[in-house]
Amino acid sequence: MNQNAEYSAVNDAVRGQFFRKVWAMTTPYWRSEEKGKAWTLLIAVIVLSLVSVGISVWFNTWYKDFYNALQQKDEAAFWRLILYFCGIAAVAIVGAVYRLYLTQMLTIRWRAWLTEKHFARWLGNKNYYQLEQGGYTDNPDQRISEDLNNFTSNTLELGIGLLRNIVSLVSFSIILWGVSGSIDVYGFTIPGYMFWCVLVYAVIGSWLTHLIGRRLIGLNNQQQRFEADLRFSMVRIRENAESIALYNGEPNENRRLSSRFGLVWHNFWDIMKVSKRLTFFTAGYNQAAIIFPFIVAAPRYFAGKIELGELMQISSAFGNVQESFSWFISAYQSLASWRATCDRLLSFRQAMTDNEERAPMIDVQNSGSELKVHNLGLDLADGRHLLTNADMTVEEGERVMLSGRSGSGKSTLLRAMGHLWPAGHGSIRLPAARYLFLPQKPYLPIGTLREALSYPQAGDTYPHERYVHVLETCRLPHLVARLDEANHWQRMLSPGEQQRLAFARALLYAPQWLYMDEATSAMDEEDEASLYQALIDEIPGLSIVSVGHRSSLKRFHPRHIRIENGHLVDQAVTA
Structure with a gap:
């Protein structure tokens, strides 16, 4: 099989063209005949995502009041805040349910539109025939069914997640800056020092995450191809069952399937090894993030400059800012899978474009x-x-x-x-x-x-x-x-x-x-x-x-x- 087309998208990324091509694949739906419903759903999902950020800020303020009530043994305030919590939680539940529902609705509508367009293009200009004859791409059926599904769902999930994290970052950075105070280091006063601590913590973590997990992009791409090749081999056996049976070709087919599965097996083990190293780091990173704000804020608490409620508010704000700064870390495996999906779709679309633009010699x-x-x-x-x-x-x-x-x-x-x-x-x-x-x-x-x-x-x-x-x-x-x-x-x-x-x-x-x-x-x-x-x-x-x-x-x-x-x-x- 000609592998040049398969990795053309990867080479494009090196030349700075990857995101331009992904943008060209993404935007037509939002300008199509369905743009009215698409934008309405997208805006609704974004609004609900921002509402969830607002609810998180709401909870952050509640934490301060609640822990102060506990410290002061104020029973009346305690029960009032419990009822207050139930109201916030009810709003959060309704928002989460409809955010998921509307996101799924938008995903399936976008997938349906993209699928119909790719059906028409694959079946047009004899692409389905020429691509098979030339060996330009493997398993177009998987690219249209699974890859388009993964592309739409992951693009929305990652895109809206990134937007939500940016808004959350801004909101909680303001809170963290206000409650963390300043610290003197070697004669220098650093205002909002907790904010700078979480920034340094997240930048180092993101850099190390990429170093550890960057092989996942290529491995995920290969895994999708190997899995599709295995399924196709089994379909071939079903389609030619009588001939295989008359040849008594079962041992031969067994060897072929085992060989195909061997590629799946070995590549998956490579994914497991990289994922294990990545999980070791990210799990340690996230565990350390729980205790890190207490360690940094403890001197001010023990000095009596802040109360327990403010300490818990700092911890909550630090956690939200750290989570927003660390979005790249938590989403790394999803990003690697999304990148592999985009590579496969882009190479498939490029192969169709090459066939469509190829001047007929006859x-x-x-x-x-x-x-x-x-x-x-x-x-x-x-x-x-x-x-x-x-x-x-x-x-x-x-x-x-x-x-x-x-x-x-x-x-x-x-x-x-x-x-x-x-x-x-x-x-x-x-x-x-x-x-x-x-x-x-x-x-x-x-x-x-x-x-x-x-x-x-x-x-x-x-x-x-x-x-x-x-x-x-x-x-x-x-x-x-x-x-x-x-x-x-x-x-x-x-x-x-x-x-x-x-x-x-x-x-x-x-x-x-x-x-x-x-x-x-x-x-x-x-x-x-x-x-x-x-x-x-x-x-x-x-x-x-x-x-x-x-x-x-x-x-x-x-x-x-x-x-x-x-x-x-x-x-x-x-x-």
Whole structure:
């Protein structure tokens, strides 16, 4: 697999482009057709987050009064403050519940919008095909499903958390500055000395946290990829269960899965080791933060300059300022995971952009009433030439059979006609008419048989009688009763049945031009002859370009073209 694209986002970050690209990925939603609801929800969440900061400040003042009441043994004040606490707590609970609820609502709406946009982009410009062929990115399914989910939830959580911590920092810094007083050090008076203590404490802690935990970004990126590769390998086994079973390939597949899981295992152990060192530090840092303000403020308390309530208020304010200054420390693992998610999404989006901006080397357009291939060259990734300056014209109504040795470029020529082959030169002019491609292995979507039969159109496109007719014509009468049955039809039907279903699809669609790539390879000659004749009889004037090896196909194609030495050569038709 080409790993350059995978790490392009990391390199971009080094060049200072990472946040610019993340910003470009983040902002479109907030300017989209949903911007009204999005901003309303975001403002509501921000307001509730700021309310929670206000409640924390409220509690800080309560701590002072409560501990002073305890020190003074003022029972009336004690019970009044208990009731006061219940009121503050009730407001805090309601705010927390709705902050979470509205945040989740905003997250799923943002995720839905991003997912739809990525669906459209992935399926547009043949990105889903070209990215797989070129090996530009791994597991696009995971990037659209899991990574977009993690991106939206983590971005909101981290962004709103950062805003909340900034507001909290300002609020409690003012309180801490006011209650901490000043201290004389070597003849210098330091005002608000508790504030400077917590600042130094948090800066040193943040720096050490980054030194210890910075490997987590790359390790999290790799873990997501290894987990997705393992899931994909298991899906491959499910999709090819019959072939594996007939080969008795279970030991081989077991080794492959174990190898995939081995990567998950070893990478996770690396994450565990880094996380263990990071947790040792952060847990010690947080524990020390509990006692540190008492140690620093104790001289003033024992000197009688402050009372117990003020000491507890200093401790509470110090804890909040320290927590705000230390947001980077507490959120480091979340930041590392978010960064890995962004890297994967950015590399995926960059790969799609590269494919979209790549100028087509073969000029394929739909115009006129004939199929014209002019000066066409088709190249493989290793530089080998399949076709060189090939020319061909197929007139409307002709039926042409393409043949040649295996690997000569027959199927590749059809891929080029279908806008799927990027390497080469020359031009292809497809007729501007209704057309359909029938590949060797038909695609049958999971769903009802009616939907599989009418694909890519909707299942209710044709009347019921048409479905029954084409199934019976294509020797599939036993499937008529199952038209509305939902199933995984590529597993349920034999290869021959799948190809007959593809012919039934062609009869339904009734194209003017039909391009077939060994579309009868899994049929016997009797079925093949019956289906070709049905196409000719039921779709008058149908133009056909078929790739095939069997001599039995020749009688349905008055014209034969063979690929020889990289050229398209017309063959003499024998009676």
